[in-house]
């Protein structure tokens with residue numbers, strides 16, 4: 001399960017809308033399942049169907065997360081025109097079996113959909129997202 005505040009979620013959705021039609025992405029940090037900080041990342045592979053976090057920027061965020069005594073809990077990205085479910089490419093690029101992969105779908109612009117998954121060895125398992 002992933003616990004996310006409405007405020008952080010709104011910020012993430014706003015970023016996704018701003019960066020559309022390109023996919024937006026970032027890192028979620030916190031403790032156990034509770035997200036406490038969101039790191040917006042540049043999509044180094046700008047495009048409507050793919051994302052790639054700049055390694056330097058990612059490294060900086062990881063360092064900051066460690067210094068704050070937090071953990072990297074997950075990675076989020078947007079799906080501009082498809083549903084909030086991992087694409088084949090997302091599964092291929094899922095290198096952290098412990099991480100939560102959060103997808104924000106803007107397919108319905110009025111009410112974006114947020115879902116979270118664990119992806120390990122090609123297996124996709126959905127987990128509950130609790131908005132608090």
Ligand SMILES: [Zn+2]
Pocket residue numbers: 077078079086087090
């Ligand atoms: Zn995707």
